[in-house]
Amino acid sequence: MKTTIIGAGPAGLYFAILAKKANPGDAITVYERNKVDDTFGFGVVFSDQTLDNFEAHDAESYEQITRAFAYWDDIEINFKGSRYRIGGNGFCGCSRRTLLLILYERAKSLGVEFHFQHEIDDIEPLARTSDLVVLADGVNSKFRDHYRAHFQPTIDVRPNKFAWMGSTAELDAFTFAFEETEHGVFIAHAYQYEEGGSTWVFETDNDTFERAGLAGLSEEESARVMERIFQRYLGGHRLLTNRSLWRNFPMIRNARWVKGSIVLLGDAKATAHFSIGAGTKLAMEDAISLHDALTRTRTVDEALASFETGRREEVERTQHSADVSLVFFEHLGRFWDFDPVQFAFGVMTRAKAITYDNLHLRAPEFVAEVDRHFAEDVASQGFPVDTAGPKPPMFQPFRLREMALANRVVVSPMCMYSAKEGVPGDWHLVHYGARAIGGAGLLFTEMTDISAEGRISPGCTGLWNDEQEAAWKRIVDFVHAQSATKICLQIGHAGRKASTQFMWEEDVHPLPEGNWPVISASPLPYLEVSQVPRPITRADMDELVAEFVATTERAVRAGFDMIELHAAHGYLLASFISPLTNHRTDEYGGSLENRLRFPLEVFRRMREAWPAHKPMSVRISATDWADGGLTGDHAVEVATAFAEAGVDLVDVSTGQTVSDARPVFGRMFQTPFSDQIRNEAKVATMCVGNITTADQVNTILAAGRADLVALARPHLMDPNFTLRAAAWYGVDDVACPPQYLAGRDQLLRNTKRDREELEELKRKLKPKSRGDLRDAAERLPHAAE
Ligand SMILES: Cc1cc2nc3c(=O)[nH]c(=O)nc-3n(C[C@H](O)[C@H](O)[C@H](O)COP(=O)(O)OP(=O)(O)OC[C@H]3O[C@@H](n4cnc5c(N)ncnc54)[C@H](O)[C@@H]3O)c2cc1C
Ligand SMILES: Cc1cc2nc3c(=O)[nH]c(=O)nc-3n(C[C@H](O)[C@H](O)[C@H](O)COP(=O)(O)O)c2cc1C
Numbered sequence: 001m002k003t004t005i006i007g008a009g010p011a012g013l014y015f016a017i018l019a020k021k022a023n024p025g026d027a028i029t030v031y032e033r034n035k036v037d038d039t040f041g042f043g044v045v046f047s048d049q050t051l052d053n054f055e056a057h058d059a060e061s062y063e064q065i066t067r068a069f070a071y072w073d074d075i076e077i078n079f080k081g082s083r084y085r086i087g088g089n090g091f092c093g094c095s096r097r098t099l100l101l102i103l104y105e106r107a108k109s110l111g112v113e114f115h116f117q118h119e120i121d122d123i124e125p126l127a128r129t130s131d132l133v134v135l136a137d138g139v140n141s142k143f144r145d146h147y148r149a150h151f152q153p154t155i156d157v158r159p160n161k162f163a164w165m166g167s168t169a170e171l172d173a174f175t176f177a178f179e180e181t182e183h184g185v186f187i188a189h190a191y192q193y194e195e196g197g198s199t200w201v202f203e204t205d206n207d208t209f210e211r212a213g214l215a216g217l218s219e220e221e222s223a224r225v226m227e228r229i230f231q232r233y234l235g236g237h238r239l240l241t242n243r244s245l246w247r248n249f250p251m252i253r254n255a256r257w258v259k260g261s262i263v264l265l266g267d268a269k270a271t272a273h274f275s276i277g278a279g280t281k282l283a284m285e286d287a288i289s290l291h292d293a294l295t296r297t298r299t300v301d302e303a304l305a306s307f308e309t310g311r312r313e314e315v316e317r318t319q320h321s322a323d324v325s326l327v328f329f330e331h332l333g334r335f336w337d338f339d340p341v342q343f344a345f346g347v348m349t350r351a352k353a354i355t356y357d358n359l360h361l362r363a364p365e366f367v368a369e370v371d372r373h374f375a376e377d378v379a380s381q382g383f384p385v386d387t388a389g390p391k392p393p394m395f396q397p398f399r400l401r402e403m404a405l406a407n408r409v410v411v412s413p414m415c416m417y418s419a420k421e422g423v424p425g426d427w428h429l430v431h432y433g434a435r436a437i438g439g440a441g442l443l444f445t446e447m448t449d450i451s452a453e454g455r456i457s458p459g460c461t462g463l464w465n466d467e468q469e470a471a472w473k474r475i476v477d478f479v480h481a482q483s484a485t486k487i488c489l490q491i492g493h494a495g496r497k498a499s500t501q502f503m504w505e506e507d508v509h510p511l512p513e514g515n516w517p518v519i520s521a522s523p524l525p526y527l528e529v530s531q532v533p534r535p536i537t538r539a540d541m542d543e544l545v546a547e548f549v550a551t552t553e554r555a556v557r558a559g560f561d562m563i564e565l566h567a568a569h570g571y572l573l574a575s576f577i578s579p580l581t582n583h584r585t586d587e588y589g590g591s592l593e594n595r596l597r598f599p600l601e602v603f604r605r606m607r608e609a610w611p612a613h614k615p616m617s618v619r620i621s622a623t624d625w626a627d628g629g630l631t632g633d634h635a636v637e638v639a640t641a642f643a644e645a646g647v648d649l650v651d652v653s654t655g656q657t658v659s660d661a662r663p664v665f666g667r668m669f670q671t672p673f674s675d676q677i678r679n680e681a682k683v684a685t686m687c688v689g690n691i692t693t694a695d696q697v698n699t700i701l702a703a704g705r706a707d708l709v710a711l712a713r714p715h716l717m718d719p720n721f722t723l724r725a726a727a728w729y730g731v732d733d734v735a736c737p738p739q740y741l742a743g744r745d746q747l748l749r750n751t752k753r754d755r756e757e758l759e760e761l762k763r764k765l766k767p768k769s770r771g772d773l774r775d776a777a778e779r780l781p782h783a784a785e
Pocket of ligand 2: 416
């Protein structure tokens with residue numbers, strides 16, 4: 001087999017090694033435009049896990065790489081004069097130049113043919129005479145661009161500026177330094193990669209870059225500027241440059257990776273932002289994956305197909321982590337006023353992989369300080385909480401107007417489709433009652449409608465008549481009598497999504513019979529098969545406002561602690577807010593200000609009818625997940641407008657506005673929107689969406705990404721989510737009915753033991769640390785003496 005590789009970077013070299021080692025008879029040729037040792041960059045980073053992978057695939061190069069590395073366990077975060085060190089991270093750094101030379105020597109010794117200083121301009125002749133062509137030609141891959149129509153690359157150029165530099169300064173931790181200058185904030189991501197060698201990636205926003213005059217400076221001059229800003233970390237050492245130009249990071253993705261016998265590898269195929277230090281790792285793991293696919297299958301075609309399908313998920317997962325991570329650095333303004341310990345916690349947990357519980361395992365003192373700070377903040381709001389031995393954030397109280405919540409866990413609103421004529425019945429009493437007893441701080445009702453026409457389905461609850469009011473009062477009274485949980489009524493009108501089937505039937509589809517006419521901002525059906533809604537007139541608006549107010553007045557009489565206006569998910573009010581569903585040309589359409597006019601009018605009128613001492617929230621879809629629709633930036637404006645109208649809490653959901661939306665699901669996938677709204681609009685938020693564990697709840701709260709955390713589906717299966725979480729953290733004073741105390745006490749005892757066992761197991765399962773191995777190796781000769 002004849003293989004041609006364009007590019008002698010980590011991807012090309014490592015693939016050459018693995019392929020030649022597996023099939024020594026194959027002809028493998030590498031073309032590289034530069035000289036053999038003519039490389040840029042300073043160090044690269046690998047985790048213990050990545051090194052395990054290298055060891056398994058080529059022990060020879062692994063041995064050499066690990067002989068030349070620097071190892072660290074701590075991450076250090078420097079912010080406003082504070083310094084936090086968090087252990088247990090297990091990373092090694094290696095000189096990029098050394099790495100490439102090791103890989104080159106190894107490939108050469110195996111018999112790979114190299115052509116350095118050989119630029120490839122035309123790939124067609126090589127493709128004709130090779131069985132496989134590997135395009136490992138880097139981030140600016142000209143052949144990816146040549147075949148743009150086929151590979152369909154997307155290049156998302158990030159707004160921040162960054163430059164890679166080096167230094168002889170030594171660092172004993174992966175160091176993040178955030179330095180404020182008269183021009184703005186500069187960030188250093190720095191780590192040692194060998195004795196007397198460290199990598200420094202500097203990052204700043206474009207405005208700061210311009211104000212600091214860096215645009216007009218040479219590499220050398222900008223290194224001197226960075227030296228001045230970061231002098232206290234450099235300890236008198238100089239910064240070195242090597243193609244250290246300030247650039248914007250391109251996040252590269254390709255819809256296709258394979259064209260015939262040509263395959264993209266490494267940066268040419270997909271990049272990952274430097275803040276997760278994964279560029280070289282991704283490139284080398286790509287090589288492993290392509291090699292594995294070739295050994296698994298019989299033909300090149302099969303191998304390439306298998307590589308593309310098998311590897312994509314992992315690459316996209318890493319890219320997603322990088323996307324989430326870079327947002328932190330691009331939006332520092334959101335967190336700049338945070339207390340340093342909360343800021344540091346945010347840096348650590350920015351990319352979802354590191355959480356409250358796993359930090360607790362390896363840096364318990366740090367987490368204790370995070371908890372202490374959180375509790376002190378709560379105490380400063382007048383709550384008599386223990387700040388010396390604080391409870392985890394999820395068990396800290398929270399106040400909205402005069403309503404005090406015992407903890408931060410919320411049962412998210414969930415339609416039960418089980419009402420008769422809008423009247424909640426026994427099902428609802430048991431369902432809501434059980435969840436209140438389960439200990440959540442706040443319990444939302446399902447969307448409860450202002451009129452029969454406003455119901456999503458014939459099974460939805462309503463609050464427009466006396467019978468419904470009495471039925472809701474029975475539930476509210478039970479919750480108040482039997483639990484410490486507060487109860488919030490979610491009030492809405494389904495708009496163009498009314499008159500549809502139950503969720504477990506044909507969801508969102510019209511009823512098979514007995515449909516009632518639907519209304520919306522504009523005459524646009526949700527699905528092709530949906531009814532065309534009637535756009536409402538000003539007279540309709542007056543009627544609707546009166547109905548919203550009447551329901552509010554009934555909610556007062558039923559004794560609810562709080563009400564929420566549903567302005568999300570494409571229902572009537574949401575249909576006004578999104579430009580995709582509001583095509584009106586009157587004063588209720590056009591600009592966001594106009595589109596918000598009717599929803600805000602409804603809110604204000606409800607607010608007037610709702611007691612001043614009780615809180616109100618609004619649920620919004622912070623993005624439509626669709627081209628031309630609402631984005632997080634718009635959501636900040638929407639939240640600000642509602643906050644000015646008197647909203648106490650923004651319940652941040654997303655989507656469900658249009659049927660062709662493309663949501664990006666994942667763990668805690670809506671939390672970034674809550675983060676943005678809370679920390680830009682400066683309004684309290686509740687986040688929701690694929691949050692399934694108490695660990696995640698604490699991570700979100702401790703990082704200041706929301707004030708309350710709602711869980712929907714987890715509460716369907718486990719009404720006692722909060723009581724179980726309390727047992728996990730050893731919190732023994734969550735309200736529990738006396739009838740259940742014996743069970744609660746047993747749960748506390750068993751969970752304490754289970755947690756200790758699990759943590760012990762996790763400690764044992766931790767990947768072997770090269771730092772420990774090396775320390776052990778260094779101790780050996782002494783032991784022999
Ligand atoms: C200035 C700079 C500094 C960096 N520093 C670091 C760092 O310190 N740590 C880190 O982890 N990552 C660093 N990176 C990122 C890292 O280099 C990449 O993620 C990684 O090298 C990707 O490997 P690759 O093999 O896909 O591509 P590359 O390493 O970019 O290799 C591609 C190779 O293809 C060659 N080539 C391209 N076109 C042709 C052609 N037509 N004919 C012949 N040869 C061609 C190029 O000369 C290059 O050598 C840095 C990147 C840059 C640009
Ligand atoms: C069965 C069910 C019914 C729902 N009904 C409502 C509702 O009435 N009002 C509402 O705003 N959201 C409703 N939602 C959305 C949830 O409140 C929540 O935002 C969503 O399920 C994501 O949270 P989760 O991942 O914790 O389930 C419902 C969700 C489910 C699963």
